Amino acid sequence: MFVVGTAGHVDHGKSTLIQALTGIDPDRLREEKNRGMTIELGFAWLELPSGAEISIVDVPGHERFIKNMLMGAGGVDVALLIVAADEGVMPQTREHMAILDLLGIETGIVVMTKKDLVDQDWLDLVTLDVQEALEGTSLENAEVVAVSAENGDGLDELRSTLDKLISELPSHQSTGNPRLPVDRSFTITGFGAVVTGTLADGSLKTGQEVEILPSGLRARIRSLQVHEESLDQVGPGTRLAVNLSGIDHSDIQRGDLVTSVGWLESATAFDATFRVIPDAPRPVRHNHKVTLFAGTREVPATIRVLEGDQIIPGFSGWVQVRTQEKIPVVRGDSFVVRDTENTLGGGHVLEPNAPRRKRNDAATISVLETIASGSSEDVVFNALTGIEPATAAQLSGATGTNSSEIKDALSTLETQGRVRFLGEDSSFVMSVGGWQNLVNTASSTLSSFHKTYPLRQGMPLQDFRGQLKLKSAAFNAVTDSLKSEDVIATNEATVGIPNHQPALSVDQEAEASAFLKLIAADRFSPSTEQPINIEILQFLSERGDVVRISGDIVYPADAYDEMESKIIESGRDGQEISITSVRAIFGTSRKYTLAVLEHMDSKGLTRRSGDARFLR
The missing domain is CATH 2.40.30.10 (Translation factors)
Structure with a gap:
């Protein structure tokens, strides 16, 4: 099915023509009927001689309601540019022509209404005037049909002309995401x-x-x-x-x-090509405050001119549009901007969710040129380098491209050797250059850590994630791939360089042996008096010789394991575990007993209820 939209100056007979064609009055508001002009969008439909059915959108022509016209013009396949034969081209006629041109509507008919009010010579003059006004626009080759809605003259010719145009239009292609x-x-x-x-x-x-x-x-x-x-x-x-x-x-x-659900992200900035209409009353300057019309949305915005300081009427340039509210747009969407009471220009979205661009910068312009003229692979690759590692869904939202196109583009990019997938399920993707940078960062980070802390098995996983500045899902995929390439080695808590083997020196080994002998002397109430180098203690903990319960209480590993096992046994079948009962089992002071129980709480083995504890 196709949509036909009207355009033209106020009181040139748009709504009257639609009612004559369809039998449906598109003016539905009482105020519209009282004032005799369209204020809001009107809608009707028509079955053409071939049997094809079309929808019709009737837009207001008055300058005060131009924003409503803009909201109705989007999604139109065929434009009916309405010009009253007794008045000819008027200010809103020209503005509507410019808007249709900015929106890229290339199929249309010029409908000369009220032909019953003029003679043929006058009609011919007005027709020439309209055709001259359309020169250089998307509708410059539009056929002209003169009609009278009052007596029906020309309506059959208009239906036939419209039917022919509709039959020549390519069918709409479904891109997957509505x-x-x-x-x-x-x-x-x-x-x-x-x-x-x-x-x-x-x-x-x-x-x-x-x-x-x-x-x-x-x-x-x-x-x-x-x-x-x-x-x-x-x-x-x-x-x-x-x-x-x-x-x-x-x-x-x-x-x-x-x-x-879930494929498109709204944002407050997009890159675009932009053209200022020849009739614009002023250039579009850098940081020009405008009203943006995209789809059916109207929102305040600022135009950042990315090359030069302004774009003069009749010329085009690169811009970034920054909006005061989030809007959902996709690559290729058309938009129009106005300031005060004037349409200034419009363009097409290049990159939705765009990062802030550096102005008057050769690299910026090169990126925009690549996006504008490049393939979908170039668009996806450019978006990827700004948000990697990324999922296909994130790239879909960032580029405004449907998921099937994203998958095809990524497949091609992988074949070209420009990207690689990460994780066991290949859920994330990175550019090859970005991956190599990440590998270098991971290796240098861990090398520096091992140099600073040679006795430790590795860096805590959460600290490593912080160094790589990754969210948890992406971090998991990255670590999977780093492990598969032997860049890192991990256990449950730490990450390090493969084959890193911490080892104590002779003096450190002596200090460690003395400490182990000291805490083993009273294994359930180990001494806290002899200090030990914190790095040696960490080494002993990672090697499994000791269990550090609190800041100064360290148990031999076998002693702690025995205590934990007996405490768990004492709490079987819902039995209460108390400080008193645990002290009785091991003959320890309250200090040691409480430290062990709190450690078991932190491990999730027990839960506290008042002064008592129970197994989880």
Whole structure:
């Protein structure tokens, strides 16, 4: 299915034409009927002579409601540029032409309305004027059809012309992830939340769980309706209404995006190509404050000009758009910006979720040129180097690309030797250069640790993770791969360089032997009087000779194991473990008994309840 949208100056007969074509009055608000002009978006549908059915979006023409026009123009396949024959090209005609051009709408018809009010000579002059105005725009080759909604003259020709254009359009391709920009949200008694919009990508089906962006709220599709007909599944390019359960309509606003769960991230910055329209009243300067229109969303934004200090009317440049609110966009999305009462220009998203770029920098421009002209592999690779190690889902959100394309791109990049997968399940990926840097960091970090602490088996895993600055899931994948390549060796608590074997010197061995003999003299109440070098003590602990219970209490390992075993035995069948009962078993003081019990608590072997303890 395809969507046709109107455009044109106020009072040039857009809504009247739609009603004459379809029998449906697109002006649904009382104020619209009282004032005789469209304020909000209007909707209708039409069956063409071939039997094809189209949706129609009617937009307001008044300059005060241009933002509503922008919200309706997105997702349009065919534009009907409406020009009244008795007035010709007017200010909003030109602005709407510019907007259609910025949005890249290349298929359209110029509809000259009110032909019954002028003679043929005047109609020919106005037609020439319109064609001249369209030169250099995406609709410069649009066919012109003159009609009269009052007497029906020309309406059959318009239907036939529209039918021919529709038949020549390529069918919409599903990219895997649905995106429905919301242009209306309301409630129907007995049904709950309903949203409407034009499905940009993918498909939606009843029962499907969806995510509302940028809020991140989730809902489930109760039903789908197209032209008052209920359907189980709807494909891309379709204008539809979606009944959602599990959410209130007040939690969904115009401008939100309904999509599948977990693939797309909202952000406050994206890189883009940007063109200032020739009729713009001023250049777009660096840090220009504007209103951004993307999809059906309107949000305050700042334009960062990345090359030079401004872009003058009629010219293009590289920009980064920074928004005051998070917005969900994908690569290739069109957008328009305005300031005060003027449309300034627009462009196409290059990289969603973009890092802050250095201005007037050759490397920055090179990256943008690669993204703009490069393959999907280049786009994914560029995004990866900014967030690696990353999952396919993270890359999908960072680039605004569906998961199947991400997997294909990563497969190609792996074949080219540009990336490598990490972990036993290959869930993370890194660039080859990024991986080598990480290997170097890991090796140098552990070498430095072993040099500083030669008697230790290795660095604590959590400290090593902190040095690599990785989140836990990525850290696990990285350590798996580092181990598989013999870069590191790990146990439950530490990580070190393979084959690192701590060894005591002769003097250290003597100190260690003396300490072990001292604490073995009274094995359940070991002496705390003779100090020992902390590194030697750590060595003995890692070797399994001793168990350090607290700051100054260290047990011979066999003594502690015996105590732990007997305490556990005493607590079988739910028996209470008390300080008194443990003291009686081992003949120790309260100091030692309490230290051992607290150590067992920390290991999760016992739980405290008041002054007593029980086995877990």
